[in-house]
Amino acid sequence: MRNLINALIGLAAILAIWEGLIIVGKYPPALLPPPTKVLAGFREIAVSGALVEHVLVTLRRFFMGYLSACALGIALGLVCGWLTRLWAVTEPVVHVLRPISPVAWFPFIVMWFGIGDIPATVIIFISAFFPVLLSTVAATRLINPLYLKVARNFGVKQPLLMSKIILPAIFPNIVTGLHLALGAAWIFMVAGEMLGAQSGLGFLIIDARNGFRTDLVVCAMITIGVLGLIFDRAIVIFERWANRVWGVGPAA
Amino acid sequence: MGQPGLGSGASRVSDLKLVKTEPEPNEASALIELKGVSMVFDDGRRPAWRSLADISFGVKRGEFVCFVGPSGCGKTTLVNLMAGFERPTQGSVAIGGRTVLAPSIRHVTIFQDYGLLPWRTVKKNVELGLESQKIPARERAQKVEALIKRVGLENFINHHPWQLSGGMRQRVAIARALAVEPEIIFMDEPLGSLDALTRMALQEEILALCREKGTTIVLVTHDVEEAVFLADRIIVMTPGPGRIKNVFTVDMPHKRDRGSAEFARTRRAVLNEMTAVV
Known part of the structure; x- marks a missing residue:
């Protein structure tokens, strides 16, 4: 309250x-739209249905890119974290690729995939992938050796060792990476849609600017901010849940 | 040599009908057999650490053996070797005549910090060892529920470990070990982090539960009273590097009276043996 x-x-x-x-x-x-005008703009695109349409398109791309990055990042992270030699080889590569802004891939992405849903989704994917991968590798390498000892003692072997022991043991630590990735992906979602899409909230910003409708630019910005906040709160709740159900208990 | 008090301690011990025995490594009836076991930890960076030197010892089937000694005497290493988590630098460890190469579900270890899986409920933790064996789900559930009831946790069956007290957690670990009906249970300071009252209660439960099926038990502790309460034989170890200093056979019948004169005398005899070297 x-x-x-x-x-x-x-x-x-x-x-x-x-x-x-x-x-x-x-x-x-046009240079700085007043709040009243922005409110009117909101009403306009809400009534016409454009806002909902753009939001839904953005959400679809976002979750496709983000969830596939999570799945692949966790899977590869487990393997790389478990196989020390493999990670010794891949780590330098990852550390060179990671600082490259996902947007820098854009020329290739457009050449390979054209304009549409895919470029934005790929940029969202790239921005989420590295935080998930790195946190999964780190968590796998830092797994409490006691759990592995117990698993050996009770005859738990691969692949069950991975699914029943390692993944659940490190999941609370991975969730931190999922949280970071969510924020990064949401930020780059706008860039991806501004550059390579004909719909979505990022495109709405470009489209409104081209029509000198700065009030609608602000509408899109506010919508992005509010949705980002909602996702952030949601993943915090998910983190607490993961700690309670999978981890050593609720954070004090 | 250089061990004052050993001689006088020995005579007092015999007065107490405490039979002092030499290690019997080649005893035919030994279930666990250690021959000339040495353990050196050497990671190539720090100076090599000699944890155990030339340990020979046998544990008989159905016996309850306690290793006591000050910290650094290698008792945890010894349990790790017997349980198959590590291999000795020299010598051999055999169970039932076969060299121990890896951990086995037949020889379960109970750890001081319980080793429960925090993402699993009490029920799922107890079930762990049964999952990797091909036991039908219904049979598993029955067995698990019976065991949880046996350790008095039937009201906590769907709780997670963090919702339980230390003593309850160790009960879960005991139930999990018993679920696979092991031949041997190794316990590494299982009650080390519990308060005195819980400790005593659990010592009684360990005796009652683990001896029901004649399970062989090897328990490591630094608490002499615990050893005297539980063990058929007490092995006193000394550090630097870890060696067996002496072995006591405890003949008192169970349930032992902690307040009895004999209990106190036995405890003092073991303690003297331990402190003689420090």
Whole structure:
């Protein structure tokens, strides 16, 4: 309740500064649209159905890219973390690839896949993949040796060792990587859709700018921010759940 | 040589009808047999660490043997070798006449920090060893439920380990070990992190539960009273590197009275043996 009040105070303050700037600076609406105009813009795209359409397209791409990155990142991370030699070979490669912004892949992505759903999905995938991979490798290498001892003692062998012991043992640690990846992927989702798509929230920003509808640009930005916040809260809840059910207990 | 008190301790021991025996490595009836076992840890970076030197010893089938000694005397290493988690640098470890090469589900270890899998409920933890064997689900469930009831945790069957006290967790670990009906149970300081009352209660439970089926038990502890309460034989170890200093046979019938004069005398005799070297 107290948090909610604080949040509302913050939001009210930013609205007041925003409106105040426009009154004092007399900026033209195209340069800095006032809150009232943004609200009207929201109503417009909500009524026309464009907002929902863009949001749904974005969500579909986002979850395709993010979830496939999670699946592949965890699978490869388990293998690389378990096979020390393999990781010694792949680690340098990963560390060279990782600092390259996913957007830098864009020229190739468009040449290979054209314009549409795939480029944005691939960029989301790349941005989520590395945090998941690295956290899975680190967690696998740091697995409590006691669990492996118990598994050996009770005759748990591969592949059951992987699915019944290693994966659940390190899952609470992987979730931290999933959280980081979610944030990175959501940020790069906008870039991916601005560059290579004809729909979605990123495209809405470009499209609105081209039509000088800066109020709609702000609408898209706010929508992206609010959805990002919702996903972040959701994965925090997921993290707590994972710790309670899979881990050593709820974080103190 | 250089062990004052050993001679006088020995005579007192015989007064107490505590039979002092030499290690009997080649005893024909030995289930677990250690011959000239030495263990050196050498990772090539730090100076090599001699953990055990020339240990020869036999554990008979159905026996309850306790290893006691100060920390650093290699008792945990000894259990790791017998349980197959490690191989000796020199010498051999055999169970039932066969050299121990790897851990086996026939020889289960109970660890000090329980070794429970935190993502599994009590029921699923107890079931672990039965899953890797080809036992039908219904049979498994019956067995697991009976065991959980036997250790008094029937109201916690679907709890996770973090929701249980230390004593309850160790009960789960005991039930999990018993579920696979092992020939031998190794216990490495199983009660080391529990409070005194829980310890005593669990010592009684270990005796009752594990002896029901004549399971052979090797228990490592630094608590002499625990050893005197539980063991058929107590092996006193000394550190630097770990060696067997002496072996006591405890003849008192169960359930032993911790307050009895004989219990106190036995405890003192073992303690004297331990402190004589420190």
